[in-house]
Amino acid sequence: MKLFRSDLIQGLDHRLFEIPVEEIESDEIAFTGTTIPLFIHSTKQPDGYQLHLEGTIPYLLVCDRCLEEYTWNHPLTFDLRLTSNQTLMQSQEEDLLFFPETMLEVDLTPAVRDYLLLEVPMKKLCRESCKGICPGCGINLNQNSCRCEASTQPSPWDVLQQLTNGDH
Numbered sequence: 575m576k577l578f579r580s581d582l583i584q585g586l587d588h589r590l591f592e593i594p595v596e597e598i599e600s601d602e603i604a605f606t607g608t609t610i611p612l613f614i615h616s617t618k619q620p621d622g623y624q625l626h627l628e629g630t631i632p633y634l635l636v637c638d639r640c641l642e643e644y645t646w647n648h649p650l651t652f653d654l655r656l657t658s659n660q661t662l663m664q665s666q667e668e669d670l671l672f673f674p675e676t677m678l679e680v681d682l683t684p685a686v687r688d689y690l691l692l693e694v695p696m697k698k699l700c701r702e703s704c705k706g707i708c709p710g711c712g713i714n715l716n717q718n719s720c721r722c723e724a725s726t727q728p729s730p731w732d733v734l735q736q737l738t739n740g741d742h
């Protein structure tokens with residue numbers, strides 16, 4: 575996803591960019607649909623531009639409990655700063671992108687990918703009340719019920735057996 579200097583000179587006023595999901599997707603992150611919508615607002619600064627990005631990101635996640643895919647629409651805002659100041663670049667601040675006067679365009683994809691990755695939740699649940707998978711028969715308990723309900727709580731004996739099995 576590239577921004578052109580000509581557009582920045584004119585100024586971006588919450589302009590909508592639709593980023594193809596292939597540009598961002600990796601082994602660690604996936605999305606529902608074909609594009610990710612991001613609105614970008616730019617502000618001119620002495621050494622470059624301040625960018626404000628916002629959008630509702632359609633994350634495609636896999637539920638920890640039932641292992642089904644679900645969409646998590648997550649509102650996200652973050653800022654990036656484009657600067658031609660090399661000294662500033664050495665400060666290693668995270669939201670800085672180098673944009674020297676000679677560059678006509680800048681690729682935002684790596685920075686956007688980093689921000690989207692940071693937001694992936696540690697705990698993924700399709701819903702708070704997700705019933706998960708029956709440990710007895712493997713059925714998705716959100717969609718079906720089964721006859722092994724009595725055994726969904728492991729007994730002290732089961733726990734002991736697992737410990738013993740794991741300790742050859």
Ligand SMILES: [Zn+2]
Pocket residue numbers: 637638639640641642699700701704705706
């Ligand atoms: Zn679930």
Ligand SMILES: [Zn+2]
Pocket residue numbers: 708709710711712713720721722723
């Ligand atoms: Zn079952």
